[in-house]
Amino acid sequence: MTTRNRGRQPRVLYLSFYFPPSRASGVYRARATANHLAEEGWDVTVAAAPLKFLHEAIGSVDEKLAETVDERIHVERPRLNQFVWERDVRKFSRFRQAMPVTARWFYDLGQRVFPEHYASWGWASVRRALRLHARRPFDVVLATGNPFASFAAAWLFNKITGVPYVLDYRDSWTLDLFADEPHYEPDHPVWAWERRVLRGASRAAFVNDALRGWHAERYPEVADRMMVVPNGWDRDLLSVVEAPPAEASREAAAPLRFSYLGTVTAAQPVEALVEAFASARQHPDIADSTLNVYGHLGFFRGSDVQLLERLGLDPARGQTDDAATGVRYRGPVAKTDVATAYAESDVLVFLAGGARYVTSGKIFEYMASGKPIVSVHAPGIAATEVLAGYPLWFNADSLEPERIAQTMIAAGKMARDLTPEAREAAKRHAATYTRDRVLAPLESELRRLAGAPRETAGPEGVPA
Template structure:
């Protein structure tokens, strides 16, 4: 990995490759979002199609959580340009309170001027051929839009999530304006699920022919190097979830109630079932629920760990948990692909009409129940325990899963870049 700050003016040979500037807020050593893995995968695999990536990202101090081990995953020949940024809540506030005017459209708008300045310098000195930016940090698309307008270069806008305005009325208006401007100006618009693309095509029919889908996928090399810890004979069945859980859309309380029902029915005990919720957030509130239901000796609220440690924990589990309510029907959490690649059975708490449910019907390897129905969740958990004892778990369709590698996604992105720059392969 080659790293520079916004004052560096290093240049490299042009050669026969084309150059793309990947503009991403989430990038190693950030540990706050799995979105960093999407950009990292593009930076790793685009070179196979003769696209040399440069990455424009903020200086690490802006990140709330760091995983410095993640820096090792950045290929040695990928140049990362860092520019200064502040978090309005952490750097411009007091005890978590800050002026909303410093966070329009988001808390990281301070990155905008240094990112545009650094991006223009890169475009000029490195002879960049195309731009790519990725949301859900709105400032990132503002940077991409400004660089496209000032340079005249083609721009691909990537939406890892649909835009859901939140905050003050001014912040909501700014988010909607960013969304409209991006859809209008971007040369190609990429979504991670068919459902998200369909919803945007309905809202912006004039832009539908510029909309594409590139799924998140999994990094085969990264997951394949994670050892599978021994689970020990006779121990409890271990279920794991890694990542945030919150009341709206990813509420674990019905799952807790299902565990409590099974315990009351003597189906499970702490000796037969262990549930680990890793880095779930809102631990204090969930701890109260677990104590109220009398299952705090079965469900553990565990702290964050590094990416590799999280993968190793998942590989050592008997089953992996997924929480996704109807609010997120048009999204597929990035962790789903890694769950499937690891090869452990998935207990998916999601509606039957979600994009996630459709993916799991295609790939196999999962049992499903609605996230808000404790009775059905309890039935699925009981079924899981029976199937595990009988070695009768649903199998993953390896052929179907093979189409969801991050390398395959990078090749789709390379095709769009070729198209925009007039390259015929």
């Protein structure tokens, strides 16, 4: 390890397309990573998505979340060619309006170089980074995907400058997590790109060991550089260390409040959840209970109608709750306000799509609440490795509605009889997954690569 940075602040370029105010599913890991590095003394520059794309193309923002980004972090927003997202012909460039076929040909040509619609952002990030690097050199690059143009950008920047880079697979590039099979045909160019960027990377991080193992099997030549950096929960966004007054004053005989907090997506077993809850409400201990759904319906405009229907609600009539089924859609909750939603819940429902490689970042803050958790997902997903040590976990290990209903009834009984000691035991397990703890090994690895060892105090309190 070199010591070229001893005595000065190490500098990191963080390639993270989805960064606040984006509300994409991976943005909380990105926000936490950047904040953690800044808190540990890093000079952090983030290359993120253009605000125009977040507001106009996908309409997916949480302005309150942006306020939680450490003020020491510098955010750059390189341009993105929004060719495939632009639907209004009046906003087309003059060239595209005059020669649409030729414009499409040039766009497709770029896709053949790097097969992703975010490629232009990746190249623009490299150009912007080179200008910044010429003024004050970066010591290391951290790239998170998706999109995976960030990986290609880190690779190219390394080729030009020699600056080492680390890849953070918060998602899988070539594995379809929901079908549990490769996402691309064997001859697709994405495979060559993944091999290329992995070979050049100093380290590659994955959110669970199952994903690390899948990639290690396919790229054994770099398996020794792969590590696991799980997701975690954010203390600054989830103030539930002590029982809030809303919980303390709840009447023991009041109807139970089951809650799901998070984005509802088409990949989740929503129908199984609704059917199971309807069945559970036939039991006297669960009768009159409600199933509260907090969060956005999908990540993009127009996805809410279908998802409301899957919840058994009628969007045509503006229906957001059904007294007959007990299902209530409570709408989006800003990340900064989720603690209140947890305080107003008795049992949390962990609804997840996908197969064995799925963890989901939501499960960590569920555990931090110290509440009973009911699993509604396929058996054997990676999240069960995290939940296995949580004493208030109720798992049907099945998507059969009747089996899920029985776990709901058991979790409801636990919620009524929950003791302070049981809740504290649950919180002790959750405490092992705070963001600072899970990110510490990644920060240490970045520091090693940057040649910036952490200074230690000598006998007289002077840095050694």
